[in-house]
Amino acid sequence: MIGAAGTAAAVRAGRLTAAAATEQALADIAARDGRTNAFTAVTPERARAEAAAVDAAIAAGRDPGPLAGVPYAVKNLYDLAGLTTLAGSIIERDRPPAARDAFLVRRLHAAGAVCLGALNMDEYAYGFTTENHHYGPARNPHDPARMAGGSSGGSAAAVAAGLVPLTLGSDTNGSIRVPASLCGIFGLKPTYGRLSRGGSYLFAASFDHLGPFARDVADLALAYDALQGADAEDPAQQWRAVEPVSGVLDAGTAGLRIAVADGHFARNGHAEAFAAAEAVSRGLGTTARIEIPEAARGRAAAFLITMAEGGNLHLPDLRTRPDDFDPMTRDRFLAGALLPAHWLQQAQRVRAAYRAAVLKLFDEVDVILTPATPYVAPPIGQDMIEVDGERIPVRPNLGIYTQPISCIGLPAMAVPIADPAGIGAPHGLPIGVQVIAAPWREDVLFRVAGALERAGIVAAPTPAR
Amino acid sequence: MSTEFSAEAYAKAAAAAIRLPLDARHLPGVAFNLALAARMAAVIEGMPLGPADEAAPVFVAGREPPR
Structure with missing residues (x-):
């Protein structure tokens, strides 16, 4: 098409x-x-x-x-x-x-x-x-x-x-x-x-x-x-x-300071996720690394605020027709409606402090790269997965790298690796990299994505029909 | 008095407080998710915060609509 x-x-x-x-x-x-x-x-x-x-x-x-x-x-x-x-x-x-x-x-x-x-x-x-x-x-x-x-x-x-x-x-x-x-x-x-x-x-x-x-x-x-x-x-x-x-889109990346995120973003996933980020950073000619401070706390704050806001939003239906909810969401919404106020308020204060810490990074860099997901697409119905030697629930962990970024509203783009098999992705399945910029700098994301696309590093792989 | 978190007992008490009928069939799933939330709460509990650390949402009394 x-x-x-x-x-x-x-x-x-x-x-x-x-x-x-x-x-x-x-x-x-x-x-x-x-x-x-x-x-x-x-x-x-x-x-x-x-x-x-x-x-x-x-x-x-x-x-x-x-x-x-x-x-x-x-x-x-x-x-x-x-x-x-x-x-x-x-x-x-x-x-x-x-x-x-x-x-x-x-x-x-x-x-x-x-x-x-x-x-x-x-x-x-x-x-x-x-x-x-x-x-x-x-x-x-x-x-x-x-x-x-x-x-x-x-x-x-x-x-x-x-x-x-x-x-x-x-x-x-x-x-x-x-x-x-x-x-x-x-x-x-x-x-x-x-x-x-x-x-x-x-x-x-x-x-x-x-x-x-x-x-x-x-x-x-x-x-x-x-x-x-x-x-x-x-x-x-x-x-x-x-x-x-x-x-x-054709402006190139000259003058942009680009780094790959370390710490939280260099753990919690499979080899293909890190290989994808590495391929993109290599394509952009950068070896710089940067630590996003308190990312795990940012993710935890987002987790709790999401639960509470979602639970509150759906409380009228949770009270009267809980069995009409999808079993995949119902118990989380019910639990979200019950969270102690302290957890929510603490999460909102952590969110603000975490945002302040991350915004300081943009004095040093213009673009941060992380894996977009911790692994390629799991089979439908799979509940658990092994990560870093531990069996963990497969579904919530899919957001491990994205959740700390949306928590503080930063613009981000997922870009697909053009040749997933070439970076060792299992079965040659697709995987993407998350490109992150400072607030209101979507233009920077598009400059980076445009350069990566021209270099043949990112592109949408064509599925077999 | 024990401060250990019992997710099931808490779920029942908090549900009553907000008039949320909690079916016994849903209780294990709710308790599981509350226990998960408790682990997340423990993660943010350790963040060093002072009295000047305000919450992220800041109330705005009003603003000019776009023209």
Whole structure:
């Protein structure tokens, strides 16, 4: 399938109609999504109407937008007008359909993109695997017996399988970066407060971020540029001017101080995770190492705050219909509702102190590299895994490297190793590296990703069909 | 008095305090997750904090909406 930039260029130049691009994508989803279970709803009527409007704009000589005719889909916690927002649950199935699109969906619509449907996820975004008991697991396109990652598993699987070139997800503790790594694609978690979350189903609001997935850096940049914009309805959004990144992809990394994270980020994983970070640092010509202070405490703080915010959010349903929750999330939400106030307040104070300590690092470096996940995609249903000589639960550990970063809202991008077999990844399965920058410096992430892509070090591996 | 954390006993008492009916079938899973949370709480307990270390969320009385 051609990418977002290629599709938009062809549609804008009149070489392809948005209607034809849409029909092709709809046919592809119908034929192939059974393998990945990425979609929970396909919206052909909406897609055909949006595509017709793009083609009509071109026929009338109007600018159809930078994403003209580009098929995309969204995690099913984004509001799509006329569709009930499930957030991966059956509880929400009883609610009325959304009255209007989420803010970011409105942004993509205004840019000419065509929405094809809603995507699978962990219930209420509380998980790293998308082994959803209600709607079935999202399957990894590189091996359908393995996890796609989560909680935005459908968003990553749909892009990795080539069903759509662009999707949106959410990331509270790693839910964009983890599935991007396991499925071998690019995923961006912008700075906390950058993109509006208006019209999305929250999970733990003080950590909730939204962002895009794509198969290459140019497509990710195109999407990110279109998604920016101020929304008075998101109380956490910082109403900054739009800062486009599509123009910096070729800027190179000259002048950037880059280091690989040590300590917490050099433990807790398998050899392929560290080999991936090493391959990227070698490609960027750096041997510098840096310690992110108190990362384990930052992760613990995020763990507790997430539990408490999630438990509080769902308390009315936990009181009246606990058996309608996914067994994978229910007991965690119940426990989260019960946490002592001291644990939560201590976590919030640790979070602030940890943030202050980490922000000082950016006096010394501009970019920090860590593995994105501690291992390649585990088989669906696997409960335990051996790490550093110890048997530990496989699922929570998937967020070991992402959780300390979203805890303090730093912008981060998961970039996929182009040749996973070449770095020794088991079965040649995909794995990604997390690229981290100072707050509001998404441009730096895109410069680094662009340079790595040009050097052939990162790229989305193609799954066998 | 013992300060050892009994997750099951705590779960029952705290659930009653917030009017959360806790089914006996769910209690082992809830206790497991509370015990895990207790381990995380022990990790952050050791952070050196002083009276000036405020919590991360800072209340804002109001702000100008975007134009």
